[in-house]
Amino acid sequence: MSALIYKQRFFHPNRPKTAVSNYVHIGYIATRPGAVRHENLSHGLFGKLQPGELQAFDSWQEVARIARQISQQGKNMYRSVISFRKETALELGLTDFAAWQQYIEQHISTLAAHNQMKTENLCWAAVFHNEKDHPHLHVVFWDRKQQIMKNFTHPEIPNRIRKQLIKDTFAYKIKQFCAQRDQLKSGITEVTENIVEEFGAYLKRLDPKAFRAFQHRFEQEDEDSLLRFPKHHLMEPTSVKRLSEKLFELRRHMPKTGRLAYKLLPPETENLLDAMVQDLLQENRYLAQLVGDYVQAKLNLAMLYDSGPEHLDKHRAKYQAEAEKRIANRILSTIRSIIKLEQEASLDIRQTNRQYALAEQLLLALLNLMEGLFMHTQLDYDDKSKAMGGELSKQAKKEWLLRHKDQGLER
Template identity: 25%
Template sequence: MTAPFVMIAKFYLPTHENQAKNVAHLVYIGTKSEVDRGELNELEELDTGNKYVENILSKYESLDDFIDNFEINTAGTPAGHVKYMDERPGSHGLFSSDENVSLKETMKELSKHSGIVWRFILSLKEEDAVKLGYTTRESWEKALRATISEAAAKMGIPESNLRWVAAFHQKKGHPHVHVVMWEKTPQRRRGKLSKGETKDIKKVFLNEIYAKERLALTAEKSAVRDLIRDTARSDVVDVLRKVESARVKVRALSGGKAGLPPTLEPHIREELLEKLKELSKIMPQKGRIAFAYMPEEVKEKAKEITDWLLKQPGFSQSVKRCKELAKELASHYTSKPEALEKAAEKAYEDIQKRTAQIVLKGAAALQEEKAVDTARLTNSVWRSAWRALERERLRAEAESTIAAQREMEKKRKMAERGESREI
């Protein structure tokens, strides 16, 4: 079992070696060199994922030389062979209390910093991140801007003397943020956080992350309590049944959120890009990008790419679930095997058309005259296809839940009528 929320804190004293490591770590979290070991306990190791950057540093005469020659270009290949921040899935660059953060200027600042630097990793299990709405950079950015100054205050660092940057990594299984924190004017001499400080800082983050859920639970409890209080005692059981029925419907129809997309592996990315290029060559150069209006040759190619995409790990499981749910829904009206299979096929065709539309838009982008960031493009197609598929799955699960509830209610009423007839 893993904790729903994990906070790891480390500190680095102002040695020349640590200054270089801090710069390397900044490059790592800001440009996201992928580290994938699969389990939550890898978070202890993520902090060392920048070793390849440190190896690059060793090839330069000095840290200043590395920083002066460090550049990021839109082709995705910065000096020093550091991967561009948008080339890999889930990396969203650096953010802070300032609207714009310069990676290069922050690297320069940390390379000269004479005080302690603290690094934090804050992580949620994917299921909790989805439920709480912490699967995007924007949500974490908002949360950190609301809490960092208070967390720093628990360390005795006033907001006026605080500097920090962070980066969100959309890691499958445990989305997380890396936070780097330091003082403008070094004052604190003790790097290690006491147990009390660690507990207080963690509480600051937890209060913000779980704020909406606590508020919703409190409101729900109050509403149910008031309803029970205002209802005649003899009607309480029936009222509670109706309340629970309404809860299920609301949660099913509006509470579902898509999980994180499967990792887009480099070889799959290249294959997807080649397929999109092939499609772009046979697509019309002008006109509306809509599957229904495409020539038959283009439709077939788009469906071929879509079928390939929907068979990828992660996608295939979700497709299978959608087909199962379609059969479950159909089973409320028929028991014929051919009718159930037809319902599953119809569900797949709907998913296929929605995904094919996304594939077409991706291929159309390659037809534009301006330079296209192919890494960003393939990421966009991959994630958009995943979200479309997940929306269909969630909708189908909602309908299945409601249908099952209606069936139970129907049986209950039939049973009640049967009892009354016996009396």
């Protein structure tokens, strides 16, 4: 166990989806719940894309576009996480956004040096996630002058970074630890790797239960699952319970036979489903935010082809309805699963805990759905706005509109 957690990985640039994955990763870490955001901005991304002053980026997209571009050029973009237990962060004075910014600015050179990057060629961006029990920092970084593509990082490299961060972060406390062990009296003045490990073991013994939870959270989970995990904090038990009750009430109004599709539902059942969608958007702010982000991204995309202000409200209403249709269809998909489970004699769907679990799974699925739709619509906008440069031809506009008309919807 360690006094801090450091994780590092990258996706190989030759992997077909690496460029898009890196773009989406930056969007996720910059906007997820728990990310401490800049005042009056929708994200919390900061860093340096060239030597100089620390920069609060105007948008996360400007960094994501660069990350995508360098991936397409065969350069490696590293994803890393630095975390402390809450109590440790408080003791170190890492109590606010500014303190975490200062911390990574002081220590980013350690990440660069152990990955054989020159400081003047280092590009990096970070986001502070102020989670309740384990505040942490997501850092992405790359070498803008990289010439040779890397396909492997030896596990010892992040391990060495972790040890160096401990040495630099806890220098005073390690000296205190050595003094308690009478090691200073025996002439030991250098903080060796063995002392770092002994110091970590000492901290672990102070609160074994808390450190086990900390270890599992950041060492047993892979880096991408750390991004999915915080969604559970978005769901209040009372809200999930109400969703469960509404879900099974809606199930009782489903037709006994025939295909379960929105356009085939009785009017009463259709009204119940529509009301359930509106209730979800009222009760879950993050879901509503994602729907709003998706609608805006679709609107930006449409404005590349039709920028007339008289059409904006019409487009906005259309994309809002589209998002709500997708949510309704996902609810129907869950109800199909419920009906299937009811038909399996070995499963008692009437159990309250099982109903709660299904409702929770539904809400997580909706958050994943809208996150993915927003990110990929934003990516589509970036591609088209870059490709256009100017205006598309009327024929190109017509073809695009026909191709995307009511795409992927079923009512």
